[in-house]
Amino acid sequence: MAQLAKILLGIGTAIVVALSFLYLPAAEGFPSPELARIVALHLPNAMAGLVAAVAAGCYGWRYLAGGRNPLDDARSLVAAVLATIFLALTTVTGMVFAQVQWGQFWNWDPKQTCIFILLLIFAAYFVLRAGIEDEEKRATVSAVYILFAAVMTPVLGYMVPKYLPSLHPTNTSFDAAYHTVIWSASACLIGLYAWLFNLGVRYERLRLHLDAIVRDEP
Amino acid sequence: MDWTREALAVFVREWRTEWRTRVALTSTVLFAVGALVLIGLAKQVGRTAFEPTVTATLLWIVLLFTAASGLGRAFLHEEERGTALTLRLCARGTTVWTGKFLANAVLLVGIAVITAPTLLTLAETPVRNVGLLTAVSLLGCIGIAAVLTTMSALVAQTSARGGLLAVVSFPLLTPLLLAGVHGTQAALGVGSKPGGMVSFSVGVGDVKILLSFAVIAITASLLLFDFLWND
Numbered sequence: 001m002a003q004l005a006k007i008l009l010g011i012g013t014a015i016v017v018a019l020s021f022l023y024l025p026a027a028e029g030f031p032s033p034e035l036a037r038i039v040a041l042h043l044p045n046a047m048a049g050l051v052a053a054v055a056a057g058c059y060g061w062r063y064l065a066g067g068r069n070p071l072d073d074a075r076s077l078v079a080a081v082l083a084t085i086f087l088a089l090t091t092v093t094g095m096v097f098a099q100v101q102w103g104q105f106w107n108w109d110p111k112q113t114c115i116f117i118l119l120l121i122f123a124a125y126f127v128l129r130a131g132i133e134d135e136e137k138r139a140t141v142s143a144v145y146i147l148f149a150a151v152m153t154p155v156l157g158y159m160v161p162k163y164l165p166s167l168h169p170t171n172t173s174f175d176a177a178y179h180t181v182i183w184s185a186s187a188c189l190i191g192l193y194a195w196l197f198n199l200g201v202r203y204e205r206l207r208l209h210l211d212a213i214v215r216d217e218p
Numbered sequence: 219m220d221w222t223r224e225a226l227a228v229f230v231r232e233w234r235t236e237w238r239t240r241v242a243l244t245s246t247v248l249f250a251v252g253a254l255v256l257i258g259l260a261k262q263v264g265r266t267a268f269e270p271t272v273t274a275t276l277l278w279i280v281l282l283f284t285a286a287s288g289l290g291r292a293f294l295h296e297e298e299r300g301t302a303l304t305l306r307l308c309a310r311g312t313t314v315w316t317g318k319f320l321a322n323a324v325l326l327v328g329i330a331v332i333t334a335p336t337l338l339t340l341a342e343t344p345v346r347n348v349g350l351l352t353a354v355s356l357l358g359c360i361g362i363a364a365v366l367t368t369m370s371a372l373v374a375q376t377s378a379r380g381g382l383l384a385v386v387s388f389p390l391l392t393p394l395l396l397a398g399v400h401g402t403q404a405a406l407g408v409g410s411k412p413g414g415m416v417s418f419s420v421g422v423g424d425v426k427i428l429l430s431f432a433v434i435a436i437t438a439s440l441l442l443f444d445f446l447w448n449d
Contacts, residue, residue, distance in 0.1 A: 120389040132375055133377065148438055148442055151434065152390045156392065159427055
């Protein structure tokens with residue numbers, strides 16, 4: 001069953017990549033329509049990153065409210081690592097996109113800024129974790145931090161666009177082909193996220209077991 | 219009523235212990251004064267008045283860094299002196315947070331009262347609406363104090379301590395910085411016709427945003443602090 005899911009995910013990803021290069025038409029309404037195809041990679045990465053970020057917050061909550069299970073802390077950590085990777089890829093693809101379309105790699109566009117601040121928050125989360133030796137204390141502190149950030153970041157998404165002018169298109173509507181490719185690519189990347197998450201949690205579970213064995217040895 | 223008295227008792231205790239040594243107070247004030255002197259000297263090099271946009275940015279940068287340098291002591295102190303456990307016995311988490319937050323907010327507002335007029339005089343930037351400037355700075359200070367109080371409780375648990383407070387809180391404070399700078403610029407007449415006073419309405423959006431930021435930060439802190447405190 002798991003094997004089948006992995007094979008399907010691989011085939012699906014291959015199809016989506018092929019589609020984004022061969023099937024997608026040039027997007028009208030962009031300064032450089034041919035090169036707009038990068039959105040088929042850019043937007044799905046953003047979605048997978050946000051799914052991972054929300055998951056990190058949810059597992060943080062489950063750690064605090066649900067009996068302080070060390071495995072929930074590990075799940076929160078793994079989700080945060082994956083969120084950082086996906087959000088970094090979103091930033092990089094977004095910068096390439098911005099350079100091609102608007103002639104600037106970085107222009108403090110609200111969405112760019114928000115994703116970058118999310119990245120900074122996750123970076124701070126890892127620094128905070130690295131600073132605490134005691135495992136239980138580390139788990140509690142990082143769960144509180146990620147939940148506090150989870151409450152404050154929707155404010156960010158609402159406030160930042162009020163102050164920074166946006167270059168992101170609001171009126172250009174992608175045609176149906178784009179919707180199909182973007183949504184199926186998102187599904188693939190979220191599937192990839194689930195797979196990596198599962199691997200990461202299994203690794204952390206083994207590490208916890210190993211730590212327990214080492215601790216019990218005289 | 220009991221809750222309020224407990225929180226006030228924590229607040230009074232904070233200031234009483236602070237007043238014995240005055241370490242946080244003097245170091246924070248001196249940090250702000252040092253920053254202002256540097257800004258004044260740097261301005262003398264250029265020999266021109268600052269644009270209001272620059273003045274507004276500098277004001278918030280000085281406030282943020284002063285706060286990050288001085289407000290972290292709130293919980294660090296307890297861990298260093300080993301008084302955290304006693305405090306845990308005497309008071310509930312929410313009252314401890316509220317007392318420390320109030321002490322921090324008072325300190326930061328005091329800093330702002332010194333910093334803002336000095337900086338505006340140094341930069342030779344005329345204020346076009348004092349009420350708006352006061353409202354924006356006051357609400358900004360409350361928001362900064364709320365976030366930094368919670369973050370200092372987290373950072374006090376780490377081995378790195380000092381530098382971490384700025385690292386973990388600045389990303390969370392970005393919305394506040396944007397609204398604060400924009401509101402201050404409005405009070406200094408950016409975006410209005412030159413000359414005369416400007417009305418409060420030019421910055422009322424920023425005041426609302428700063429108010430909601432402070433309310434959200436305080437609520438989130440009160441809800442989450444118990445998890446940390448009752449550990």
